[in-house]
Amino acid sequence: MPRFVGGQAAGSSQTSSQQGDTSSQTTVQANSDESVPDSGSSSVPPAGNDERAAEFAVDPSRTTWNFEAPATKTVYLTFDDGPSENTQKVLDVLDKYGIKATFFVTGMHPDYFNMIKKCHDKGHTIGLHTYTHEYDQVYASVDAYWNDLNQIGDTVRQQIGYVPCFIRFPGGSSNTISANYTKGIMTTLSQQVVDAGYQYFDWDASCGDGAEHTADELVDATMADTSYGYKSIVFLMHDGTAKETTAEALPRIIEYFKSEGYEFASIDRNTCVPHHGIGN
Numbered sequence: 105m106p107r108f109v110g111g112q113a114a115g116s117s118q119t120s121s122q123q124g125d126t127s128s129q130t131t132v133q134a135n136s137d138e139s140v141p142d143s144g145s146s147s148v149p150p151a152g153n154d155e156r157a158a159e160f161a162v163d164p165s166r167t168t169w170n171f172e173a174p175a176t177k178t179v180y181l182t183f184d185d186g187p188s189e190n191t192q193k194v195l196d197v198l199d200k201y202g203i204k205a206t207f208f209v210t211g212m213h214p215d216y217f218n219m220i221k222k223c224h225d226k227g228h229t230i231g232l233h234t235y236t237h238e239y240d241q242v243y244a245s246v247d248a249y250w251n252d253l254n255q256i257g258d259t260v261r262q263q264i265g266y267v268p269c270f271i272r273f274p275g276g277s278s279n280t281i282s283a284n285y286t287k288g289i290m291t292t293l294s295q296q297v298v299d300a301g302y303q304y305f306d307w308d309a310s311c312g313d314g315a316e317h318t319a320d321e322l323v324d325a326t327m328a329d330t331s332y333g334y335k336s337i338v339f340l341m342h343d344g345t346a347k348e349t350t351a352e353a354l355p356r357i358i359e360y361f362k363s364e365g366y367e368f369a370s371i372d373r374n375t376c377v378p379h380h381g382i383g384n
């Protein structure tokens with residue numbers, strides 16, 4: 105899959121900072137006068153002893169996000185559409201390499217909800233993808249999106265004790281398929297989620313696993329899509345059902361990034377946020 109051209113340009117200063125402009129840390133300001141649908145944050149239980157709960161719980165008062173690349177080359181492996189029967193396989197590879205990653209989870213496979221807690225307990229970051237992942241439902245209306253987001257937020261809270269602030273839109277913020285259901289919905293949602301204390305993470309590159317691919321093809325696509333050498337790469341992969349080649353390709357993908365001098369990290373509030381251009 106070709107890299108989204110707008111990926112680094114729309115909301116990120118990574119491109120310009122590589123050209124010598126280091127001045128721009130963008131701050132997203134929430135508009136407290138604007139009515140925003142319930143984010144679910146009011147029902148978040150006490151953080152307890154988990155520092156990540158205090159740090160990563162959605163919080164409308166925390167409005168500063170980083171759009172500047174880190175000093176060292178860093179890749180953020182992200183896995184969408186799980187948990188599923190493939191999540192454990194991915195975890196095993198990450199464990200073997202001692203790497204922390206990020207899982208943008210769905211509610212598609214309730215039998216595997218316990219894997220959300222397991223991923224979190226192992227130190228990986230949990231983000232929200234959507235509950236149903238059905239475009240015609242998720243993007244049927246602004247309210248439908250929020251109902252779905254709150255549903256996956258509740259599911260995750262039951263597993264890890266808080267609703268995380270990190271989200272990923274199905275299809276990314278640049279998707280145009282949502283226009284089939286609601287014109288302009290991504291323009292509305294991309295602002296509302298930030299106002300509500302979330303941040304949406306698109307991706308800088310992917311292994312091209314949008315359809316069935318062999319492990320070899322995933323590795324080749326990884327090399328092709330990261331050849332530009334950005335310092336910060338939020339990297340899209342999938343651990344959903346029928347994505348068994350992800351875990352098979354993962355060791356080689358990790359070795360490739362290591363050979364290119366990248367360190368691995370899970371997403372946190374300091375991660376350079378990739379935003380695609382809004383497409384609807």
Ligand SMILES: [Zn+2]
Nearest residue numbers: 184185274275
């Ligand atoms: Zn997805």
